[in-house]
Amino acid sequence: MGTTQPEAVPEPKYWHLKTVLSDALDSEFAVGEILPNERDLAARFGVARATLRQALEQLELEGRLQRRRGVGTSVAPPRMGVAVTDAGPNRPGAAGDAWQPIGSAWEAPPAAVARLLETEPGACVHIVRRTRRTRGQIVAAELLYVPARSVPALAAGPAEDSTAVLHELQALPLDGQDRSVELGSAGADEARQLDRLPGSPVLVVTTRYVAAGRTAAVAVATYRADTCKLTFGESTPPAVALAG
Amino acid sequence: MGTTQPEAVPEPKYWHLKTVLSDALDSEFAVGEILPNERDLAARFGVARATLRQALEQLELEGRLQRRRGVGTSVAPPRMGVAVTDAGPNRPGAAGDAWQPIGSAWEAPPAAVARLLETEPGACVHIVRRTRRTRGQIVAAELLYVPARSVPALAAGPAEDSTAVLHELQALPLDGQDRSVELGSAGADEARQLDRLPGSPVLVVTTRYVAAGRTAAVAVATYRADTCKLTFGESTPPAVALAG
Numbered sequence: 001m002g003t004t005q006p007e008a009v010p011e012p013k014y015w016h017l018k019t020v021l022s023d024a025l026d027s028e029f030a031v032g033e034i035l036p037n038e039r040d041l042a043a044r045f046g047v048a049r050a051t052l053r054q055a056l057e058q059l060e061l062e063g064r065l066q067r068r069r070g071v072g073t074s075v076a077p078p079r080m081g082v083a084v085t086d087a088g089p090n091r092p093g094a095a096g097d098a099w100q101p102i103g104s105a106w107e108a109p110p111a112a113v114a115r116l117l118e119t120e121p122g123a124c125v126h127i128v129r130r131t132r133r134t135r136g137q138i139v140a141a142e143l144l145y146v147p148a149r150s151v152p153a154l155a156a157g158p159a160e161d162s163t164a165v166l167h168e169l170q171a172l173p174l175d176g177q178d179r180s181v182e183l184g185s186a187g188a189d190e191a192r193q194l195d196r197l198p199g200s201p202v203l204v205v206t207t208r209y210v211a212a213g214r215t216a217a218v219a220v221a222t223y224r225a226d227t228c229k230l231t232f233g234e235s236t237p238p239a240v241a242l243a244g
Numbered sequence: 245m246g247t248t249q250p251e252a253v254p255e256p257k258y259w260h261l262k263t264v265l266s267d268a269l270d271s272e273f274a275v276g277e278i279l280p281n282e283r284d285l286a287a288r289f290g291v292a293r294a295t296l297r298q299a300l301e302q303l304e305l306e307g308r309l310q311r312r313r314g315v316g317t318s319v320a321p322p323r324m325g326v327a328v329t330d331a332g333p334n335r336p337g338a339a340g341d342a343w344q345p346i347g348s349a350w351e352a353p354p355a356a357v358a359r360l361l362e363t364e365p366g367a368c369v370h371i372v373r374r375t376r377r378t379r380g381q382i383v384a385a386e387l388l389y390v391p392a393r394s395v396p397a398l399a400a401g402p403a404e405d406s407t408a409v410l411h412e413l414q415a416l417p418l419d420g421q422d423r424s425v426e427l428g429s430a431g432a433d434e435a436r437q438l439d440r441l442p443g444s445p446v447l448v449v450t451t452r453y454v455a456a457g458r459t460a461a462v463a464v465a466t467y468r469a470d471t472c473k474l475t476f477g478e479s480t481p482p483a484v485a486l487a488g
Contacts, residue, residue, distance in 0.1 A: 012441065012442060012443060058443050061428070062428055063426065079426060176477070178475065178477030179476045180474060181425050181474045181476070183305060183470075184305070184306055184307075185305045199302050201305060203425070229426035231425075233422030233423050
């Protein structure tokens with residue numbers, strides 16, 4: 001139907017191994033089971049350690065394997081569905097909010113956030129740090145950026161505590177919100193909160209809260225990409241993991 | 245506020261280099277500019293090639309760099325916002341659909357899709373392959389799975405062409421749709437369509453179309469994670485890239 005097909009791309013070495021390993025996981029291993037060490041696995045499949053490692057990284061990316069420091073590589077359970085649209089019913093901090101505040105600061109946001117908020121470069125805003133738990137596990141870390149104009153009852157400057165900022169946000173008449181989802185890598189702080197290594201792939205959800213046609217607040221949430229899939233929509237979300 | 249903090253995680257070697265490189269990209273390079281080769285870069289920053297490569301991979305994950313075969317590593321433009329909720333107004337193939345059909349097949353879907361469709365394992369369904377273009381570039385490849393019961397006017401078996409399946413889908417009264425977004429890796433076919441290497445990170449969007457309380461069709465779309473961010477919601481999406 002008239003689509004140009006780019007020329008065939010050579011298959012990397014580890015690709016076939018990944019398929020073979022994936023079948024072995026299905027047929028020989030149970031969820032949570034620890035795999036043999038890399039040397040034994042490489043010997044069993046007759047490949048170099050480097051090739052094996054690439055295949056394992058791939059399977060980790062697809063959510064099939066979990067690697068934990070000091071534990072080893074185990075077969076991952078299916079990814080948890082985490083409802084993004086239900087996370088903040090109307091506004092951050094409202095009843096039923098899935099997020100727990102863990103602290104706050106009065107600092108200049110990154111340039112990209114300042115542009116969304118239409119604040120001056122270098123100008124300070126309230127920053128509330130929050131985490132989200134699903135089934136007892138921290139699945140996401142968030143920075144919520146609130147300019148002083150959105151919480152006029154608070155004095156500009158460090159807030160007494162994070163609840164004060166969230167409480168004042170409740171008074172703001174919000175028009176709506178929009179979101180983007182993109183791939184990112186965990187920064188040092190998020191990595192600590194999510195119990196991942198810095199640089200681990202994460203899903204970054206940026207939510208813009210709109211009031212009176214302007215951005216009233218911006219939340220940048222970092223979800224673990226290994227254990228979570230984000231769900232959107234009215235009906236019950238798909239119950240299975242589907243990875244490329 | 246009573247959140248357990250996991251013990252501090254050691255910062256990997258390449259982490260500091262990544263930050264330094266990121267600042268250099270901001271201050272010294274323009275979008276599209278090709279970086280010096282790895283040997284020169286490693287020498288300039290006084291690091292081993294392996295460390296440099298890790299930092300470059302990280303910046304690619306965050307959408308700051310693009311690596312193309314035979315071209316080299318260049319500074320990436322900001323990620324394109326691709327509206328997911330606008331992709332299929334009500335149903336696949338309706339007017340305004342962002343997806344172009346490129347072929348169809350009559351095959352058994354993967355087990356996970358069969359479960360969503362509630363078809364027998366191994367039973368064949370219509371599979372329509374589609375791609376989505378944004379600003380002239382293919383940003384996503386999709387497999388749309390349609391069980392025979394959802395298109396009763398078509399004979400079971402290979403459809404005459406993909407448009408026939410999409411056309412018959414228009415007759416189906418849909419109740420709604422829900423979605424999940426997760427990290428995946430490009431399979432060989434998607435990689436070819438997206439002009440990426442197999443195994444490249446992708447964002448996998450699974451859409452379930454619901455009719456009469458049942459799953460009427462399932463679409464599994466694979467978006468390039470390097471150049472796209474997915475947008476959701478009513479207002480104009482955030483205009484800037486925000487990576488971990």
